[in-house]
Amino acid sequence: MSELAGEVPDDVEAVRDALIEWYEDDHREFPWRVTEDPYEILVSEVMSQQTQLGRVVEAWNDFLERWPTAADLAEADRADVVGFWTSHSLGYNNRAKYLHEAARQVTEEYDGEFPDTPDELQELMGVGPYTANAVASFAFNNGDAVVDTNVKRVLYRAFDVPDDDAAFEQVAQALMPAGESRVWNNAVMELGGVACEKTPACDGAQCPWREWCHAYETGDFTAPDVPTQPSFEGSRRQMRGKVVSVLKEYDKQALDDLGPRIRVDYAPDGEYGREWLRGLLSDLSDDGLVDVEERDSEGDGEGEVVARLRR
DNA sequence: CTCCAGGGGC
DNA sequence: GCCCCTGGAG
Numbered sequence: 309m310s311e312l313a314g315e316v317p318d319d320v321e322a323v324r325d326a327l328i329e330w331y332e333d334d335h336r337e338f339p340w341r342v343t344e345d346p347y348e349i350l351v352s353e354v355m356s357q358q359t360q361l362g363r364v365v366e367a368w369n370d371f372l373e374r375w376p377t378a379a380d381l382a383e384a385d386r387a388d389v390v391g392f393w394t395s396h397s398l399g400y401n402n403r404a405k406y407l408h409e410a411a412r413q414v415t416e417e418y419d420g421e422f423p424d425t426p427d428e429l430q431e432l433m434g435v436g437p438y439t440a441n442a443v444a445s446f447a448f449n450n451g452d453a454v455v456d457t458n459v460k461r462v463l464y465r466a467f468d469v470p471d472d473d474a475a476f477e478q479v480a481q482a483l484m485p486a487g488e489s490r491v492w493n494n495a496v497m498e499l500g501g502v503a504c505e506k507t508p509a510c511d512g513a514q515c516p517w518r519e520w521c522h523a524y525e526t527g528d529f530t531a532p533d534v535p536t537q538p539s540f541e542g543s544r545r546q547m548r549g550k551v552v553s554v555l556k557e558y559d560k561q562a563l564d565d566l567g568p569r570i571r572v573d574y575a576p577d578g579e580y581g582r583e584w585l586r587g588l589l590s591d592l593s594d595d596g597l598v599d600v601e602e603r604d605s606e607g608d609g610e611g612e613v614v615a616r617l618r619r
Numbered sequence: 620c621t622c623c624a625g626g627g628g629c
Numbered sequence: 630g631c632c633c634c635t636g637g638a639g
Contacts, residue, residue: 357630358629400629406631436631456630 315467315475316482317520324485324492330516331495336502339365341494346422346447347378347411350432353439354407358399367396379420381411406434424448445489453480454493458500461531465504465523471532506534506572511565527564528575536573547571547588552597552617560616582613589615 317323335341338361340352351371355364371392375381381389386408393404410432414422423429424447429440438456445451453459460476463469469479484492503513508529510518523529530536547570554569555561563582567574576582592598601614 354630400631402629402632403630434631438630 315469315479323520326516327495327499328491331498335498339368344447346443348372349443349447353442354403354434355398357403367398378411378414381408382415403434409433410435424450426451445493449490451489453484454497455480457533459496461533462500462504464531465529466517466521468522508568526576527567529568530573530575534572548592551588551592555598555615555617560614563613566615
């Protein structure tokens with residue numbers, strides 16, 4: 309083990325408790341979060357591989373209604389399963405083929421009993437490291453820390469973990485309370501899904517990690533999977549419109565809170581940072597749309613800039 | 620030959 | 630995210 313462990317805050321316990329408490333207090337209800345049936349979990353994971361969760365709910369319900377168990381699916385005709393996939397717009401029907409094959413494996417090679425460790429689960433067709441760990445966690449509470457792009461983004465921002473797979477792996481592992489993969493992985497992924505998306509919603513989502521979060525402290529919310537250049541045109545005109553709509557929603561915003569909501573690649577000292585944002589705001593101010601207020605509340609000379617919509 | 624990282628395709 | 634193929638390393 310290297311210095312990488314230093315990325316984890318010393319009060320890990322508090323960090324863990326805060327997240328789990330936040331998750332248990334309130335979270336999105338997906339049907340696969342209230343089952344512990346490995347087959348049902350696997351179906352949800354395979355469907356989720358590159359389909360928006362909203363669409364998956366209906367497909368998942370329909371699929372399980374049609375083939376309630378792995379044994380049922382194993383007996384189905386491959387063509388019917390692929391047909392289902394297509395008719396529900398689930399994308400690459402290779403995954404339907406894999407799922408069918410995995411069901412056959414479970415019934416014929418595992419005597420109908422799903423294996424319960426990540427290593428064994430990986431033997432199933434279409435089940436790689438990620439899915440194996442997810443099923444082990446959610447069905448058997450027997451997995452390791454999940455590391456996907458959402459988790460990487462959270463760790464990168466919160467604990468300043470370098471953009472390096474081994475580092476992410478190590479920190480994620482160190483953070484997870486042993487034997488709690490089910491609730492933990494659900495909670496971390498929920499965090500990445502509702503509070504720490506590409507555009508962060510720290511306060512709005514009541515992020516439980518704000519007091520430890522490096523990005524929250526510095527205002528730099530860039531992340532590995534956040535495009536440096538907005539894919540569409542980042543024109544000044546669009547940016548102005550965004551400022552107004554954000555201020556409409558949040559009333560009053562400090563520069564570093566506003567910045568990341570305007571551009572995901574906002575970084576206080578970067579090309580699109582405070583300087584850029586102040587220029588934008590002063591234009592809007594000149595046009596009578598926004599009030600910009602300078603203040604030195606701490607009296608430390610560190611003047612804070614706050615913007616709000618002009619009423 | 621076996622292992623594995625890297626890239627493309629689905 | 631997973632599979633498969635390739636190509637280099639041992």
